Amino acid sequence: MTQVKIENVQKRYGNVAVLKGVNLVIEPGEFFTLLGPSGCGKTTLLRTIAGFLTQDAGTISFDGECIDPMPAHKRNTGMVFQNYAIFPHLNVFDNVAYGLRNRKFSRQEIADKVANVLKLVRLEGLEKRMPRELSGGQQQRVVLARAMVIEPRVLLMDEPLSNLDAKLRVAMRGDIRAMQRKVGITTIYVTHDQEEALAISDRIAVMDAGQVQQIGKPAEVYVKPANQFVADFVGSTNLLDAKLVKHDATAKRAMFDVGNGIQWQAIMLDAPSAQQYSLAIRPESLTFANSNAHNETLNCLAGQIADASYGGAMIRYQIRLDSGRIMLVQDHNPDQIALKQIGERVQLVCDPTRVLVFEGGARGG
Amino acid sequence: MAAKAVPISRPKSARLWQNFGFWNFVTIGAFALLAFFLIYPLLAVFGQSLTSKTGDLMEGYRKFFSQPYYSNSLLNSLLVSIPATFASMLIGVPLAYIVTRYSIPNRSLIRAAIVLTLISPPFIGAYAWVVMLGRAGLVNKFLENFGVQVPSIYGPIGLGFVFTITHYPFVFLIVSSAIRSIDQSIEDAARNLGSGEIKTLLTVIFPILLPSITAGVLLSFMTIVADFGTPMIIGERFRVLPTHIYSEFVNEMGGNATMASAMSVILIAICLIALALQRYLAFKTSYHAQTVRPLETRKPQGWSGALMIGFTYLVLFVSLLPMIVIFFSSFSIGRGSILTTNFGWDNYERVLYNISEAIMNSFWLATMSALIDIVLAVLIAYVLVRGKTRLRGVLDSLVALPNAIPGTVIAVGFIIVFNQPPFLLTGTWIILVVSYVVRRLPYAVRACVAMLQQIDSTIEEASVNLGVPPLRTFLRVVMPLMIPAIIGGGIMTWVTTISELSSTILLYYGPFATMTVKIFSNVITNEFGTASALAVILTISTFVPLVLMYRFLGERAEQAL
Ligand SMILES: Nc1ncnc2c1ncn2[C@@H]1O[C@H](COP(=O)(O)OP(=O)(O)OP(=O)(O)O)[C@@H](O)[C@H]1O
Numbered sequence: 001m002t003q004v005k006i007e008n009v010q011k012r013y014g015n016v017a018v019l020k021g022v023n024l025v026i027e028p029g030e031f032f033t034l035l036g037p038s039g040c041g042k043t044t045l046l047r048t049i050a051g052f053l054t055q056d057a058g059t060i061s062f063d064g065e066c067i068d069p070m071p072a073h074k075r076n077t078g079m080v081f082q083n084y085a086i087f088p089h090l091n092v093f094d095n096v097a098y099g100l101r102n103r104k105f106s107r108q109e110i111a112d113k114v115a116n117v118l119k120l121v122r123l124e125g126l127e128k129r130m131p132r133e134l135s136g137g138q139q140q141r142v143v144l145a146r147a148m149v150i151e152p153r154v155l156l157m158d159e160p161l162s163n164l165d166a167k168l169r170v171a172m173r174g175d176i177r178a179m180q181r182k183v184g185i186t187t188i189y190v191t192h193d194q195e196e197a198l199a200i201s202d203r204i205a206v207m208d209a210g211q212v213q214q215i216g217k218p219a220e221v222y223v224k225p226a227n228q229f230v231a232d233f234v235g236s237t238n239l240l241d242a243k244l245v246k247h248d249a250t251a252k253r254a255m256f257d258v259g260n261g262i263q264w265q266a267i268m269l270d271a272p273s274a275q276q277y278s279l280a281i282r283p284e285s286l287t288f289a290n291s292n293a294h295n296e297t298l299n300c301l302a303g304q305i306a307d308a309s310y311g312g313a314m315i316r317y318q319i320r321l322d323s324g325r326i327m328l329v330q331d332h333n334p335d336q337i338a339l340k341q342i343g344e345r346v347q348l349v350c351d352p353t354r355v356l357v358f359e360g361g362a363r364g365g
Numbered sequence: 366m367a368a369k370a371v372p373i374s375r376p377k378s379a380r381l382w383q384n385f386g387f388w389n390f391v392t393i394g395a396f397a398l399l400a401f402f403l404i405y406p407l408l409a410v411f412g413q414s415l416t417s418k419t420g421d422l423m424e425g426y427r428k429f430f431s432q433p434y435y436s437n438s439l440l441n442s443l444l445v446s447i448p449a450t451f452a453s454m455l456i457g458v459p460l461a462y463i464v465t466r467y468s469i470p471n472r473s474l475i476r477a478a479i480v481l482t483l484i485s486p487p488f489i490g491a492y493a494w495v496v497m498l499g500r501a502g503l504v505n506k507f508l509e510n511f512g513v514q515v516p517s518i519y520g521p522i523g524l525g526f527v528f529t530i531t532h533y534p535f536v537f538l539i540v541s542s543a544i545r546s547i548d549q550s551i552e553d554a555a556r557n558l559g560s561g562e563i564k565t566l567l568t569v570i571f572p573i574l575l576p577s578i579t580a581g582v583l584l585s586f587m588t589i590v591a592d593f594g595t596p597m598i599i600g601e602r603f604r605v606l607p608t609h610i611y612s613e614f615v616n617e618m619g620g621n622a623t624m625a626s627a628m629s630v631i632l633i634a635i636c637l638i639a640l641a642l643q644r645y646l647a648f649k650t651s652y653h654a655q656t657v658r659p660l661e662t663r664k665p666q667g668w669s670g671a672l673m674i675g676f677t678y679l680v681l682f683v684s685l686l687p688m689i690v691i692f693f694s695s696f697s698i699g700r701g702s703i704l705t706t707n708f709g710w711d712n713y714e715r716v717l718y719n720i721s722e723a724i725m726n727s728f729w730l731a732t733m734s735a736l737i738d739i740v741l742a743v744l745i746a747y748v749l750v751r752g753k754t755r756l757r758g759v760l761d762s763l764v765a766l767p768n769a770i771p772g773t774v775i776a777v778g779f780i781i782v783f784n785q786p787p788f789l790l791t792g793t794w795i796i797l798v799v800s801y802v803v804r805r806l807p808y809a810v811r812a813c814v815a816m817l818q819q820i821d822s823t824i825e826e827a828s829v830n831l832g833v834p835p836l837r838t839f840l841r842v843v844m845p846l847m848i849p850a851i852i853g854g855g856i857m858t859w860v861t862t863i864s865e866l867s868s869t870i871l872l873y874y875g876p877f878a879t880m881t882v883k884i885f886s887n888v889i890t891n892e893f894g895t896a897s898a899l900a901v902i903l904t905i906s907t908f909v910p911l912v913l914m915y916r917f918l919g920e921r922a923e924q925a926l
């Protein structure tokens with residue numbers, strides 16, 4: 001098991017800085033995910049680790065050993081490509097054995113290792129098939145087996161599931177995670193699918209525009225997003241523009257004006273440094289008030305149901321506030337008998353402890 | 366997060382490309398090869414065109430433009446090439462559309478026949494027309510019985526006719542592959558917006574095809590204007606640039622090397638303009654929308670359908686007629702240019718007895734050239750497609766250059782440059798192989814480039830990632846995937862080399878005479894029987910590999926053309 005350390009790695013293409021100083025430490029045996037929107041530099045970082053690209057600055061080391069001068073074919077990383085990159089002229093067995101043939105293994109050792117890994121990815125019996133005779137999911141497994149069989153120091157996966165259909169994706173990611181646990185290999189997994197990232201990672205690095213925005217366990221990233229971007233990208237979030245009214249340093253509470261004279265409370269640990277804030281509220285943190293009774297300790301908002309999408313165990317509402325802003329509400333325990341109707345006026349409440357406070361105005365809508 | 370940048374000493378080895386000197390070596394080698402065997406001879410031709418006894422550098426050119434004896438050849442070349450090119454477009458474009466879009470009976474056979482026309486050397490076609498319509502022509506003699514006087518095949522009209530019928534396949538192939546890459550949705554959209562069939566064809570399909578049509582026309586123009594064998598056989602006193610260069614150059618008495626070179630430069634200039642235009646257009650239209658659903662094939666119906674079928678088969682008949690005539694005349698036992706209806710194997714016996722040497726020469730020269738070409742092509746194509754060097758664009762143009770250099774001119778250059786030590790190559794077979802390799806390199810490279818572009822580069826990265834160094838990755842992953850291009854490109858090179866006449870005729874030396882040289886000399890000396898038998902052998906030698914290639918590669922075979 002290998003520790004991967006990425007220190008201040010920078011990369012530019014011409015004038016465009018694609019990686020603006022990335023720092024990461026990936027622990028031995030960890031399943032580490034790079035999550036970020038398209039174009040944020042995930043692939044670039046992964047290819048730099050694999051040695052297909054050279055960073056302009058910074059160092060990458062495996063177990064404390066700097067690998068920068070090492071050519072790609074000596075780094076012993078196992079890469080799984082987004083488009084499979086299966087060798088079309090070789091059958092399953094030869095695809096998987098490809099990397100072993102270049103190492104000093106006897107014929108028997110190769111056969112054993114290939115058999116083992118094919119069992120691991122559940123492809124036994126397909127050794128003689130050509131790639132064109134395999135489904136997308138099977139091809140993905142072949143490629144995974146091919147990368148794992150050489151016992152690489154790090155497994156690098158670049159959106160390995162993005163070419164599969166939704167159902168297979170969920171099944172495959174479970175398999176991948178189970179295999180990784182069994183083998184215990186350090187894995188860097190790239191995806192732009194936040195749900196996938198939350199589901200399988202030990203830790204996640206959320207990236208945007210060539211920079212790491214937050215590193216943390218899935219729950220940390222979801223519950224305590226470091227900034228608006230993370231809050232918005234991981235899960236969905238309602239954002240409210242808010243003006244600071246007062247801050248109670250001892251109770252660590254702040255009062256905000258969210259427009260129309262409505263005041264909201266939120267937890268705020270640090271002393272305020274600005275006037276303009278934005279409040280982020282997860283859709284599941286908003287609930288409907290039962291009565292018009294005003295509860296002093298809860299934050300309230302009034303609006304009208306603009307849209308509803310029924311999801312069985314859960315229902316999603318869009319609520320148009322009096323200010324015109326749309327709020328998403330996710331009701332995980334709906335009153336199935338008396339579902340809210342479109343046009344109905346509702347009162348939303350939110351526990352102040354579940355309000356996230358970010359400096360500056362809300363980005364986007 | 367914005368820690369201070371720590372510049373690293375760039376590891377040389379970390380990039381797939383910079384990893385080893387090998388590809389740089391290939392790049393340099395390719396440049397050196399083309400510089401020495403293409404640019405240097407061409408510069409020598411240019412240099413020679415500037416020589417004079419009086420020291421006036423422009424004397425040759427001045428003489429060229431002031432003396433009708435020379436300038437007429439230029440006029441003649443243009444006068445016959447431009448209308449012939451135009452005519453080949455008028456045949457090639459509709460034929461491409463008909464054969465690609467309509468379910469004409471025997472479509473794939475028609476395509477194969479057209480490819481065969483393209484491959485077989487134009488001068489054999491010319492000679493066949495002489496057999497039919499020449500002084501002692503079969504048709505002439507037949508019609509004379511009825512007192513009908515047939516117009517002479519010799520001279521500009523006949524030349525234009527033969528050029529047209531031997532060069533329309535260029536237009537046909539380029540345009541039909543362009544038609545195949547049009548998506549049906551484009552036509553549907555136009556029809557949906559209310560244009561009728563003809564209107565859609567003219568306002569939508571035709572404009573899309575225009576760049577390909579232009580490319581095909583330019584290519585066909587380049588080969589027509591550079592063709593040597595055809596005007597040599599039926600031009601007679603109607604001299605065009607390639608024949609004039611040849612006669613000026615080989616004529617030991619009144620020949621004038623300066624004038625031969627000046628004419629060569631002018632001919633190259635014409636071809637280069639056409640090539641530059643073609644490459645410019647190809648570059649401008651190199652976007653490739655994915656064709657999801659090719660244009661639907663239709664059934665030819667009614668009057669227009671009958672007309673289309675009639676047109677197709679007429680063109681086909683006229684294209685194949687020369688081969689049929691040659692086939693029969695090769696069995697005709699007669700003397701000189703008199704063909705009889707007395708059939709037998711005599712001509713073949715004579716050929717095998719007297720000139721089997723030439724057949725052997727053709728085979729091994731072509732084989733050797735094709736092998737060298739394909740090895741070079743695979744390497745150069747890799748540099749062109751995957752290379753990061755800035756010289757790529759230059760190399761790309763340089764490799765395409767031989768397309769624009771008439772064989773006659775290259776041969777003149779070779780003779781100027783390689784006729785003295787330390788590079789004494791004239792009088793050896795090496796000079797033939799070198800000229801073939803250089804002239805056919807574009808074919809082989811194009812086939813390999815097309816193939817490589819379809820091979821995803823992440824496949825190579827996957828191999829490197831698994832610990833196989835880049836060069837071994839090239840051998841173990843790239844080469845096996847390129848086999849279709851290697852075979853296709855190799856066969857195309859072989860086939861076009863074995864049919865080469867224009868540079869061979871100047872460069873060969875007695876013992877290394879090839880089939881084309883022997884056919885040509887037998888035609889000139891009116892030994893029609895022998896010429897025909899050899900022409901049949903040559904045609905079969907080119908046809909068989911082509912059929913095999915189609916078998917093996919299917920439609921992809923045409924990529925190599
Ligand atoms: N060869 C290149 N030349 C110039 N710019 C490049 C090159 N490769 C990538 N880029 C740019 O670098 C940025 C990061 O690209 P990268 O492929 O790392 O994104 P990504 O995070 O993997 O995105 P995706 O999720 O779409 O795969 C993009 O803006 C891209 O346009």
Ligand SMILES: [Mg+2]
Nearest residue numbers: 042043044158
């Ligand atoms: Mg990517």
